[in-house]
Amino acid sequence: MEGIFWWVIFPYLTLAIMIIGSIYRFAYGQLSWVAPSTEFFEKKWLKIGSPLFHYGLLFAIIGHIMGVFIPIEFYHWMGVSDHLYHIGAIYGGGLAGLMVVVGAIILLIRKMTIDRVRVHATFADFFSVISLIIVAGIGVYMTLVYNLTVVEYEYRLTIGPWFRSLFTFNPQYELMLGVPFIFKLHVITGFALFASVPFTKLVHFYSVPVHYLGRSPQQYRSRVGYKRRGLE
Template sequence: MEAIFWWVIFPYITLAIMIFGSIYRFAHRQLTWVAPSTEFFEKKWLKIGSPLFHYGLLFAFIGHVMGMVIPKGFYHWIGVSDHMYHILAIYGGGLAGLMIVAGAVILLIRKMTIDRVRVHATFADFFSVISLIIVAGLGVYVTLVYNTTVVAYEYRDTIGPWFRSLFVFQPQYELMRAVPFVFQLHVISAFALFASIPFTRLVHLYSAPVHYLNRPYQQYRSRSAYKRKGI
């Protein structure tokens, strides 16, 4: 019963909050949909912390796609042995995780100590940074410490298939029963973080402006829609 709650009900509830909350905010709170930068107030620490944190997140995202989304069979098919995969996962994933944690800690300290930044930081801002440090910290722990001291845990046999099963609405929750506790904690805290996205500054992750790459430089817009309608 407990397993059903944590590995079926909880993930779906948190994902539902994330998806519908984000849609609601996008539709009705456009004016709050921003990447709330404080670079205008302080540049020196942001220069180190922000790129470290954000690039770390990008690498970690790619790492999770490689570990969770791409099945183990695919690696065998292209000739990547389990050993090679684990070496890559530990070095690459560990580095990405450390970048996130180090960057987020710098940003958190900056948020707490620089007057101009602190005064305008909200509860949600602190919540996001601290929960990201927790989630990423657990991720670093399982990658760098657990994997090397206890056992190189093969999550591609358990967490990976379970994660994919969520998206076909056939959740194989029994796979998660035997997963070590720290991994479970990492997964649960991550889903809790997903649920907070619509209520925090994290919404800016949806707005990565990749369409800038193939957009004409100059933008003209008509004041009214008369041209579009051909009136």
């Protein structure tokens, strides 16, 4: 019955912590809700590390949506063969993962070696960066090394349906039991990372300012009657 803990209780618990914690912090901790940039202290290394990391993460998120959210039947219906999908997933996903890992390592070294940045880095800052490196590192290992040397693992038949079943509140945990260990580890560390979101600077990912594209350039605001927006 260990499956029930790891593939039912643990995911729901971590997601609950993430959602409730984020809402709580949004409601009561607006003053700490920021993208805590240190560009003001150091620009040279940030210029390489930060875009590499963030764009890599963006591509990786898109990759996860393609691999885990979209069912395999959709690809078959589209006429994408499994082989073609895996070539795309391995090289595209591998590149995105490498960008994340390399970018995050540059940022971590920068955080540790540049005095002005290090002095103001908190435990939570290091925790986020290091755990992202671990999660993304496992992801890169399974995408590039495991898939190419052991077997092209078809996670769209196991992890994908299991993950989607979480959202229908009918978790099919038995699907996860036969999944290779390294994939299990990626999923578990990933969910653990989700749980840490409300307690670290990672909350800034909720605040991608897409509404900026559609808003009027000048903002007038009256002293009375201003209503705050909800989650961006």
